[in-house]
Amino acid sequence: xxxxxxxxxxxxxxxxxxxxxxxxxxxxxxxxxxxxxxxxxxxxxxxxxxxxxxxxxxxxxxxxxxxxxxxxxxxxxxxxxxxxxxxxxxxxxxxxxxxxxxxxxxxxxxxx
Amino acid sequence: xxxxxxxxxxxxxxxxxxxxxxxxxxxxxxxxxxxxxxxxxxxxxxxxxxxxxxxxxxxxxxxxxxxxxxxxxxxxxxxxxxxxxxxxxxxxxxxxxxxxxxxxxxxx
Numbered sequence: 596x597x598x599x600x601x602x603x604x605x606x607x608x609x610x611x612x613x614x615x616x617x618x619x620x621x622x623x624x625x626x627x628x629x630x631x632x633x634x635x636x637x638x639x640x641x642x643x644x645x646x647x648x649x650x651x652x653x654x655x656x657x658x659x660x661x662x663x664x665x666x667x668x669x670x671x672x673x674x675x676x677x678x679x680x681x682x683x684x685x686x687x688x689x690x691x692x693x694x695x696x697x698x699x700x701x702x703x704x705x706x707x
Numbered sequence: 708x709x710x711x712x713x714x715x716x717x718x719x720x721x722x723x724x725x726x727x728x729x730x731x732x733x734x735x736x737x738x739x740x741x742x743x744x745x746x747x748x749x750x751x752x753x754x755x756x757x758x759x760x761x762x763x764x765x766x767x768x769x770x771x772x773x774x775x776x777x778x779x780x781x782x783x784x785x786x787x788x789x790x791x792x793x794x795x796x797x798x799x800x801x802x803x804x805x806x807x808x809x810x811x812x813x814x815x
Contacts, residue, residue: 628803638793638805645801653802685750694738696795696803698750 597622599699601686607705608676616671616702618686624697626689627669628653629661631682632701638685644669676706709734709798713806720784720813728779728809730794738797739770741779744808745790753779753792784813 599620608614620627628643630653640653644663658680660672669688673680686699710733720726732739741753754761754768756777761768765784770777781788791808798804 637807638795640802640804643802651801654804683748687750694740694797695752695755696740696742697752698742701748701750 597697599686599688599697601684601699601702603702604700605703607707609707610677611675614673614676614704616673616684616686616704618669618671618699619667620669620686620688620697621667622688622690622697623666624688624690625666626691627663628687628696629659629669629671630685630687631655632685633682641671641684676704678706680704681706709736709796709804711794711796711804711806713792713794713809715809716807717810718812720811722784722786722813722815724784724813725780725782726784726811728781728792728794728811730777730779730806732775732777732794732796734798735772735775736796736798738803739777740795740803741768741777742793742795743788743790744793750793781811784811786813786815789813 629641630638632638642661644650684702687696689696712731714729743751756768756770758772765782767780793808795803795805
């Protein structure tokens with residue numbers, strides 16, 4: 596089954612404790628991206644990657660890091676999480692020739 | 708940057724009714740997509756439609772790129788259609804920009 600998976604689905608952590616949210620897709624897609632969704636602000640892009648070893652900033656990259664060492668994986672790293680990073684996070688992927696984005700199930704992160 | 712405006716912000720329908728959701732964008736785009744976010748938070752791609760018209764069951768979408776708008780039609784609405792509908796366009800930097808969404812509630 597074609598899908599985008601994220602782990603963990605729910606996470607409660609404390610300020611400053613480094614964490615990684617994993618994202619994996621099995622569709623051989625070139626393009627992957629991370630979004631955060633906040634009430635009243637909608638979905639905003641954090642980072643995206645157009646292929647292995649190619650990443651670029653989205654609209655709200657501050658406080659986040661990403662890497663793309665393999666085509667299928669695109670982890671999101673919060674080196675020192677802060678309460679303002681409490682949000683619902685989505686990973687997405689697409690193939691360039693079709694451009695339809697497929698979203699993972701979301702990760703609800705709470706930073707206290 | 709590109710602006711995406713959706714209307715109406717909220718919509719309540721009786722089951723079986725039809726509706727039209729609108730998305731206006733401020734610049735020419737190569738990529739426009741409609742998504743549905745169900746009450747459990749899952750985002751589902753409905754249409755990839757930078758121009759023209761597409762239909763999928765009770766849903767159809769039309770994008771008039773020259774006039775910078777897209778419409779999503781829902782016919783014979785069902786309670787499972789409830790959720791938030793997002794329009795998203797790709798800006799010149801390959802970033803996908805989302806509208807604020809239309810919250811749809813279908814009552815039985």
